[in-house]
Amino acid sequence: MSPAPKSPPAAVGEPAKASAPPEAVPTEEKSPKKEKGSKGKDGEGKGEGKGKGKAAKGGPPVGKKKTKPIPDNPNFRYIVRIGGADLDGRRSAALALTGVRGIGLRMATVACRMSNVDAREMIGNLPEATVDGIETLLGSLPSRLPPWMLNHPSDGTTGEVHHFIAGDLETARRDDVNRMKMIRSYRGVRHERGQKVRGQRTRSNGRTGMAAGVLKKAAKEAAAAKSKEEGAGPAAAAPAAAAPAAAAKPGSPAKPGSPAKPAAAAKPAEKKV
Secondary structure, three states: OOOOOOOOOOOOOOOOOOOOOOOOOOOOOOOOOOOOOOOOOOOOOOOHHHHHHHHHHOOOOOOOOOOOOOOOOOOOOOEEEEOOEEEEOOOEHHHHHOOOOOOOHHHHHHHHHHOOOOOOOEHHHOOHHHHHHHHHHHHOHHHOOOHHHOOEOOOOOOOOOEOOOOHHHHHHHHHHHHHHHHOOOHHHHHHHHOOOOOOOOOOOOOOOOOOHHHHHHHHHHHHHHHHHHHHHHHHHHHHHHHHHHHHOOOOOOOOOOOOOOOOOOOOOOOOOO
8 A cells, every 4th residue: 555645845935825714514593492381472382282192193172071872763762760760861771770769780780681671772762661671670679689689688677678769768768767766776876966877087077066176266265264364363352452451550650751541430439328
């Protein structure tokens, strides 16, 4: 390899060539980054990232509720009456039956399964005969289900098994509370006083009447005022009682320069009989 040729030395007396300055590279001005979710002058840009993400995913528009389906059945019933309750016909059969007092979601699902009804079918689409069959089934639950699934597995007086719904449930509950009050049980006494029955704490919750904190504060102030009066009473009465006693002493020489005290009124002499 041959070495790279060196640049020839500049001749004497020859002016040195000025090296050309390097070309200035244009620098890009960095625009200030906008903070995510920052609020601009017109109030735009707040929560920008979240809103765009939901819109890109194709989610439901914010602020709009899910509309109920419009039935196309000409015999559709918007109101279905079961057990004395008006049920929404556009709800599914299992969820609509929970509107009956005494029927929960589990019991409603069991009733639909025993009646051979799809629990997801709108109850307004069911024919009237099927609805009547469901109502009859709800009345015969004690004979078709185990006692642990019922709300009254054992009656207190007769020992029978019941599952009350609608108005019968309210009547049975009122009778049970009256029986507990009559036998003066703990729960009955708590019902009478309007207190918690199932062992809840009552220090800060379940108060009746005026707030206990207000009564306690007023009682403390009254006790403090009473103790203050009792403590100041004997001390104030002692100097007042000592002043007349000192004035009543006979033969006490008066101090020079002190004002003369008025003489005590003489007692009238007793007449001797």
